[in-house]
Amino acid sequence: MKRRFIYSCLVIGATLITGCTKNFEKINTDPTKVGSDLIVPDFLMAQAQISFSNLGYGQLLYQSMWSQALASTYDYYGNGDKYIYRGSFDSYKANLWNNGYNASTLIDEMKNLIKGKAAYNNLDNCGTIMRMLILERITDTHGDIPFSQEGQAKSGVFTPVFDTQQSIYTSILDQLDKATAALDASKAGPTSDLFYAGNVAQWKKLGFSLMLRAAMRLTKVDAATAQKYAEKAYAGGTMASIADNAKVKADYTNGNGNADAGSLLVTDDFREVRWGKTLIDYMKTNSDPRISAIAEISAGTGKKANENEVAGISTTNLQIGMPNGYDLGGGTTDISKAPGYPGTSPADPAVDKDSPAPVGKYSRPKFAVYDDRNRYNYLLTYGETELLLAEASTRGWNTGVAATHFANALNADMLTLGQFGTTSVSATDIATYVGAHPLNPATALQQINMEYYVETATVFNFIETWCNWRRSGYPALTAVTYPNQFATSIPRRVPYPVTLPSTNGTNYTAAVGRLTGGDTFTARVYWDK
């Protein structure tokens, strides 16, 4: 009895089990995601483009203020405004590193998916250009970085070596050379492309423009290579109009709101982030018509008015840039002690419990433009390209006529502001300004790079503003002094993420060993000698 009984149980059990392991694979398949068989590889390109371009605090906390294009009295902007540890300092340091590698991983995976498939040739080469754009920003920020072994954990490389920036630049230029050559404008481009909607010809122009920019980075350390590739890029065909600008429009409705706007719309930021004195003073000196297109002061008065997220007053002569290095603490560094302090925006007696706004008379980035959550983020523009060509030709390289490029750039830079769709500079003003500012060979480098400064700042591409300042020395900036600074000169580099010693210690140590001045904000990357 017992035995029969046990046997029957075993039989029942065995039947159940064999009957039920068959669907194990189906059960262990996530129903909400797709596998490599169904995914459209192009989709990863669009994700890389949006995440790489949409930075917010990733550029606002450091680079915007180191370059003195923006200034702020608010606490956590102290990292950029005053070179002091504020807020989640360690995570800010890793911002561009993590953002960049996350984006490059998307491209790496896209390339893995299409490897060996000829039909994806254009996508693959656009992927290379995108990847170079991404990795250049990381190396420009930190110096030596994982490049040749980057993104290969899937193949078992868990601790990639750090390549020297010199070798990275050699490789970037070489890869761009090959990728641009391999692009075939007669065939279809990427189907999910936020830059050019799949226009391969434009990708080719981006490839050459990026080659030009990378070449020009080397002007201080390797003029020969710089010249070789600048000329090659020019010959190949760089961007030809503002339609070629590499930019990504944010999409607030679908969860990809503009991150800069999101940051600036935080009440504290809105109240206390202002255009920098260095930038606005320079533009004023030149009677730049862009001032009223980019700046405004609060339309009302008092604290509340400076917190209301509405458009302000853009009248040019009311615009004042705020100096860096000040706070609202009431001490010696209080903004009220700043030279030329315009006074508070007094409390509005009509508003209950209002109080004065200490920085209310300084110009903030124009609400309609920069706080638009659907705004474009710019990565590389036609105007910048023309400026780089102007500089190359000023240096005597075979890249066309410097004055023409410069005039093209001024024209393009002002028109580019119109691309935002929320501001513009009138055609008359543009013509007047371009006419009044011809390139003077004696001051060409200054004129070119100061315009580069204005242009990159006004399209909110502050990382480029900072890079070009380091390369060109323009504008001439004076470091702020403030108690307990982590650097007493303007930072020229971002230290590596603090997690690296534990995640990739050996290679990190080797890279730091190659840095003169150690893993600090003031050490210099290879091309910044």
Next chain:
Amino acid sequence: MGVHRPWISKSLPLCKLALAGIVLINTQTVAHANPKLTNNLNFNINSNIAKISGKVVDEKGEPLVGVSIRVKGTTTGTQTDVNGNFSLDGDSKTVLIVSYIGFSTQEITVGARTSLTISMKSNATLNEVVVTALGIKKESKKLGYSVSTVNGNALDKAKESNVALSLEGRVAGLSISGASGGAGSSARILLRGVTSTSTTQGPLFVINGVPMDNTQRGQSGEWGGADYGDGISNINPDDIESMTVLKGQSASALYGTRATGGVILITTKSGKKNSGFGVEYNTNYQMDKVYDNTDFQKVYGQGENGLKPTTVAGALSSGNLAWGAKLDGSSVIQFDGQQHPYSATTDDYTKFYKTGRTFTNTVALTGGGESGAFRLSLSDMNNHAITPNSGLNRKTFNFNGSQTVIKNLDINVIANYIIDNEKNRSGLSDGPGNPNNVQFLAPNEAQSILAPGYDGTGHETSFTNDIYVTNPYFAAYKFINNTHRERLISSLSAKYSFTPWAYFQARVGYDNIHDSRVNIEPTGTAYVSGNGNMNTRTSQITEFNADVLAGAKHDLIKDFLNLDLSVGANIRKNTLSGTFINGSNFIIPYFYDLSNFPSRTSGNITRGPGNDLPGDQKTNSAYYTADFSIKEFLVLSTTGRYDSYSSIDPSLSKGIFTPSVSASFIFSDLTHINGLDFGKLRLSYAKTSNGATPYGNRVYYSIANTINGVNAATFSSTLPNLFLKPYTLEEYEVGTELKFLNDRLGLDVSYFSRKTKNEIISATLDNSAGYTSYYVPTGSIQNRGLEVEIHGTPFKTSTFSWTPSFNFTYIKNKTISTDATGGNIGLGTYRPLNATTAFVVGMSGPQIMANDYKRDAKGNIIFDATGNAETTGRIPVGSVTPKFYGGLNNDFNYKNFNLGFLIDYRYGNKILSATSYYSIFRGLNKMTLPGREGGVVGVGVTEAGTPNTVSVPAETYYQNLAKNVSALNALDGSFIKLRQVTFGYTIPKNILGTTPFNSITVSLVARNLWTIMKRSDNIDPESNFAPGINYAGIEGTSVPAVRTYGFNVNFKLKK
């Protein structure tokens, strides 16, 4: 030795008894010709020698099987049969010694009686039969492993909203920590230490034989969030008959995959056959009062640099800082633009919190007839939390019915339906919308000036210049964070008994949980631009179990070797699905509905590796348990289980077999030691395994939101592991159980050693490798420990008794290996972000990793040129799990009065305290008083070794100290607490007289009454914001600790 104990040879295994009973009935034809006569217990004494027969029952009148009955002074004896009946030869002078483990032994003189009904009095501390794995009942004396049972009456008077918290201090080896998130918050339950590095540490809960889901529904992180409770927090304590803790792996091995964290078996109350109809009503009212653990300075007030604020902007920027001038009673401006006295306020943070109130009412109907019994209970728990505008309502319907449908076929149906509504779960840790920031006001800041938290336009009034520190009133009254849960835990089982010694059982269990959650950041929130945001999500979690079990007991060698065998198989299937719909910027302010957005985003709740929730999975298992008993004193048990997991690629592993063996040796049966009634040695070995997170072995791509109409996709930053295999846990255990002096003193000691192997570790990668984490099967954790339980009855008279019990657990945890490079496995951090917890090879885990003072060879603190203390790198400064812990419980009974109290203790753990950090950084901590005027010259040396002479302003010095020397925030977590006190009175029956009540018991109850000892300044040592192992021992900005007082009244109606 040498003492002849003849009755032992007559003790027979249960099934043998049953057989014996049948044989007896069949042979006693004279006396038992008519079965009805047997029931009537009629027999005659014809002469001096007669057949004596009768029945042995327990206190409830239920027959007891296998009771030993022997004739005093002889070797004659027998045992009761399946119906509790017995029969033997004797005369009127015969004295019977009736003994049964779990009951007091009785001597009965037969006298002239013609029938005997012997009622046994249970001996509460000796439970003869315990429920073991799979619901198989076994004699406790035969177990080769450690099991502890807690009776429901220890849990249902002074209640916790999460019943798991009531177990704290009651069971050796069991460590419970609650998240400080208000009513219904989760519990972190560790059995025998930190078993593994994975976050699913908790034991498996099995309710009436069916595993139930205990998924944690979401916890706070260092950046904030709320605790959304766990599965066990839904269970109504009034429905619990008992909870049995299977500590060791041998005990729980039959549960295979999820047994690595141990098993807690819950038996709910049920009706009893032939009990008639009964009504029981229980009402309980408890109040929670905040108790203030802070001891902040009250000398200096709000301000910075030693100055009072002079403007509104200054008041705002120092809103959270007490670096001002000495309190002098003057008037200063505050953030509200009004003047307030600059003196220590009595209107402190404790006034912000309300008196919590919890009212619980349970009515239970029971009934039982010849062939069936049931219990139906309805319960309502209504809680108003101490956090204003927050609370929990839980309704529970519980039905437990059993019926004999045909002869030998019993059907049992259990349904537990729970409706759980939680209003405004409190924000925890350092997130925005967290009202608990009220705990950090400067000594002169009255909390009431923050009220009502919004201005005339409905916009939040910020009290600091950090808008992410939400005004506590605004956070409490305007933020919405509601959850709703409906849950049905049901099971249906049928058991067919072929013979009294063999049965077949089939069972289906289904736990179905439906959750919905709404979070609203209201219109006017300072840090939200626009009109506010709304997030909603719904999810459904199910666990389905179907199992069959066949059991039989048989003597392989008559009266010598008995086999008790059960064989079974189980299919388990877990599913999870859920969606979210979010919107931002309400079109019409203050109207909070999903329709009120220009557009909405929606999608699936993510699951699988790296997410809170697992995905669908299935496990097929087959198992056996076999106990070989040699006579009654030696039992060898073995179990085996074969699991096959859907989450493991079948080409890598078809499945895994995990065995256990244990032995129980009752040496007191072989040898006599004076005073020792019972002595047992236990030995066991077990191996269990655990599967992998579903979906972990493949690359998936997720469709991302379109960007201006362009399609996009992404994928996980966790590298899939293509080589996943189950990991294993091995454990050895040795123990002894001793009972002395008629069970007036009992001792249970266990030593265990357990180690995991091939634990799948999520190792961290740098982003530059392309992924942020990957799996390696290299983890190993070892726990060794000692568990001691002592119980006794030092005093016992007819009217008074004192029964204390004490338990002690010592755990030595060690991380044996982590990833391939032996790196630390990072766990959690606290909001100041300057210290973390991690598993560190060679040390007990999780360790707090912090920066300590840098010292020279003589131990002097080294200061830098600016006069600030230098620090070491991140070094381990202590484990967050206690070295030893336990409790002391005392019960006093005097006539109708009962007094019970529980003291529990914990020693040797550290707490990473954000409260400590903030109190130093903000100038609230008393340690920040020296040097307020004139600056601080740190006592120590410079880099060059000369004494430090640099004076640093106090605010700068202490703020740098808090930021840099994070080891200062690793506090000693040891404590002794008076955990629970109950004082009860049962109204005597003679007083109740003609009232409809059979009994009324009134109890005064209290919990967390008194912290007898603690070493952590300014915090409750149990404060904790999340239950996950990654946040174990980390605290900050959570709901303060409370004392609970109340009463419980239990009415039983007459039948």
